[in-house]
Amino acid sequence: MKHFAGWVMALCAATAWGQSTTGLSTQWEELTGPDFITAIHQAQGVCLLPFGIIEKHGPHLPLGTDLINVRYASQHAAQQEYTVVFPPYYFGQIAEARQQPGTVSYSMKLQLELLQETTDEMSRNGCKKIVIVNGHGGNESLLPFFAQAQLESQHDYVVYVYWWHAGNAPDRPKEHSKNDMHAGESETAHTLISRPDLVHLDRAGQESGADENRLHLPDGLYTGIWWYAKFPNHYSGDGSVAAKELGEYDMKAWEAGIADVVRAVKADETSLKLQNEFFEAAKHPLETKQ
Template identity: 45%
Template sequence: MKSLLITLSVLLCSSAFAQQLPTRWDELSAVDWPAALEKSSQTCVLPIGILEKHGPHSPLGNDLIHVREIAARVVKNEYAVVFPDYFYGQINEARQQPGTFALPGVLIMQLLEATCDEIGRNGFKKIIIINGHGGNPEFLQFFMQNLLNKRHNYAVFLYTPGSDPEFQKQYAKLRKTDPSTDLHAGERETSTMLELRPDLIHVEKGTEQSGADQKRLPLTNLYTPIWWYASYPNHYAGQGEKATHELGKLIVDHEVAGFTDALKQVKADTKTLQLQNEYYDKVDNLGKN
């Protein structure tokens, strides 16, 4: 009987420890590491944001805070280790604004690959990136393809939310502004932050600067890197003052559900790394037969 009680006590303590295991990389201890790797299925979440102006009413770290908070909510129910704050992305179009942190393109490519290498070196076989910045997708997609430049012992996944007709219906009912003009620090982003960090939002300041398209560059079928500044010199595109908590909750709940599903898929995945290694083997053996 005494032996049974001891066994039960050990099991209960182990279960309690598993529940209390921190999710943030920087909050884990070194002795937690093996348990964190096992519980996460060797999966690390890498939230990527930016430091840039978000109108006159939102914080510079809006995008970083956004994905950090979404990740934090998801891993409470679907365990994974979350990498600390990462804000080294593409943001050259906002260098004229105070508080912008912009690094050279070559450096951000090298830094992200080196970061993933270090995450992999610490035992993670799967890295899932969740991006919060609208200026990052092209950079991140190129980064992903560039990972095939050499063998890596880990797989990287870039979360790309799909369309959801039911969500779009609810979203259309709640929003107050034209979605085609709601591009940066407008109703959607500000509503999201009202749900995540209302203490950082000052909706009443949303009208202090114009978020309208200034249409200063009348070109068609041509791309120039100055296009964003030409249209939105205030680095603000939309009407942040129209934001609501109700819309923000709808967006956040939808994002949490979508990323939870993606994280579960990554944790269960056994094929990506296998196929990746098969690819590298064929590259290494090319021309040897």
């Protein structure tokens, strides 16, 4: 009987968006104060911070594509493995798209301060293991830098950064395009799953997403204008060839990847222990055994 009741509850709860199989919402902003306490305990202190951005995505996708997709994957993952998902967050690195309409680009200083205060506040509320789920390529340097900077001063929580990549699994539907970095085939396919109503497939060919390759520098030499040199339209690839099949495959893989990460982070007792040991030792470097 107990099993049957549990099964019915699970079935009912699974139909509601943002609800876990236990009936508790997975979304921070949907929980009541008293339920939040239960939620954090149920999540074993693991919280997700899906990190998006607001930037142009070709002529055919919404400005919030990264935010929409990373939240879609995170919320579905949280239903598979319970965790609390932080409210919409899009205060990342996107200076390279400032010439495009609708881009919201905060200063580097503010990005770091806001992220630090956000994770501090999450921790103060019991999230002692924070997984930043990255949904935006331009954050690729920011987020590991932020995670590394956590060693600067003592924290009673751990910051993890997860960035899912489409692998080369043999069963992944074949891509038609070679160049597919931003608002291209796969990102368009993902949005066909998360918010098909916001995808204007018929407009995807109105601008060029071809690599203009205007910069000729030796390998290993980096400069910030590299992206603009390649893709002045802030569009890389061809969204018009996107198919739902690829989107479905990738979104499932992304969700499963996040759910696996949540399980692993719940089980991880080592990171915080080592962090504490490190901070203690860092107070007295001359006493560190040589």
